[in-house]
Amino acid sequence: xxxxxxTAAEFLLSVHQPGQLPPGDRPEVAFLGRSNVGKSSLINxxxxxxxxxxxxxxxxCTQALNFFLINNRWYFVDLPGFGYAAVSKGxxxxxxxxxxxxxxxxxxxxxxxxxxxxxxxxxPEELFLWEFFREHGLPVxxxxxxxxxxxxxxxxxxxKNIVVALASLGVKWEEFLWFSAVTHEGRDKVWTRLLQxxxxx
Numbered sequence: 534x535x536x537x538x539x540t541a542a543e544f545l546l547s548v549h550q551p552g553q554l555p556p557g558d559r560p561e562v563a564f565l566g567r568s569n570v571g572k573s574s575l576i577n578x579x580x581x582x583x584x585x586x587x588x589x590x591x592x593x594c595t596q597a598l599n600f601f602l603i604n605n606r607w608y609f610v611d612l613p614g615f616g617y618a619a620v621s622k623g624x625x626x627x628x629x630x631x632x633x634x635x636x637x638x639x640x641x642x643x644x645x646x647x648x649x650x651x652x653x654x655x656x657p658e659e660l661f662l663w664e665f666f667r668e669h670g671l672p673v674x675x676x677x678x679x680x681x682x683x684x685x686x687x688x689x690x691x692x693k694n695i696v697v698a699l700a701s702l703g704v705k706w707e708e709f710l711w712f713s714a715v716t717h718e719g720r721d722k723v724w725t726r727l728l729q730x731x732x733x734x
Contacts, residue, residue, distance in 0.1 A: 536721055536725070536728075537724070537728070539580050539581055539582075539603065539604060540604055541603070541604055541605055542585055542601060542602070542603050542604075543601065543602050544585065544599065544600075544601055545601060545608070546599075546600050547597040547599050548597055548598040548600065548631075548635075549597050549598075549631070550631065551631065551634050551635070551638075554598075554635070554639075555600060555608075557639065557641040558641070559602075559606060559607050559608055559641065560606075560607040560608070560641055560643045561608040561609075561610055561639065561641050561642050562607070562608070562609055562610065562643060562644050562645075562646060562727060562730070563610045563612055563636065563642060563644075563645045564576060564609065564610065564611050564645075564646045564648065565612045565615075565632070565636075565646070565647055565648065565662070566614060566615075566647060566648030566649060566678075567614055567650070567658070568615065568616050569614065570648045570649065570650055570678055571650075571678040571679060571714055572586075572611055572612075572648055573586040573611060574586075574678075574714035575648065575676065575678065575712060575714065575723070576601070576609055576611060577714075578714055578717055578720055579609075579720060579723060579724060579727075580601075580603065580609075585601065586599070586601070586611055597631075598610055598611070598612055598613070598631065598632070598635060599611040607731065610635075612632050613631075613632060615629070616656075633665075636665070636669070636671065637665075637669060642671065643730045644673070644674055644726075644727065644731070645666060645671055645672070645673050645674070646674045646676055646723070646727075647659070647666075647673050647674065647675050647676070648676050648677075649675065649676070649677055649678065649695070650678055650679055651678060651679055651680050651688075651711060652679060652682060652683060654694050654695055655695060655698045655699055659699075660698075660699070660702070663699060663702045663704060664702060667702060667703075672730045673708075674710065674723065674727065674730070675704070675708055675709045676709075676710050676711075676719070676723060677709055677710065677711050677712065678714070679713065679714075680711040680713045680718060680719070681716055681718070688711065692706055692709060693706070695709070696709075710723055710726065
């Protein structure tokens with residue numbers, strides 16, 4: 534499958550409550566993961582842009598649903614990270630309500646890219662999300678980030694640990710994609726999976 538040429542990629546808007554969502558007139562792909570897992574870096578890499586999506590070493594940088602219009606044909610949606618973030622519990626609870634409302638009601642959502650640090654095993658939040666996605670029939674593209682921090686021989690062992698943790702949900706090892714924002718390993722494979730869910734560029 535041919536990787537699309539990105540001729541236009543622009544920030545559209547930040548959504549802080551469901552009533553601010555744009556019209557669902559284009560396919561959307563959502564990017565979700567723990568705070569500081571590398572969502573912004575993955576989106577920038579996929580689009581061939583360095584600073585379209587703001588990156589930060591400070592967890593909790595993304596505080597809204599950020600919509601980016603790609604080639605005037607579809608949206609990438611950068612969702613707030615979960616887990617640790619240097620914000621109040623009340624704000625984190627509000628983020629969670631917004632994210633879950635979006636994921637459960639957005640009819641034009643074609644896939645969710647679920648990012649996880651490749652050095653970690655799924656925690657309670659990831660297990661909850663996998664169950665939620667299965668219940669709602671949402672296509673999931675699981676991406677294991679920061680693979681450049683793992684030695685080649687460590688990958689198989691770590692992937693086995695991840696799959697074992699998700700065994701009750703029927704998640705298979707071949708569903709996972711490795712990605713590095715440093716070397717761009719996995720970029721084309723992520724694009725291929727996105728296009729399969731999208732049905733074209």
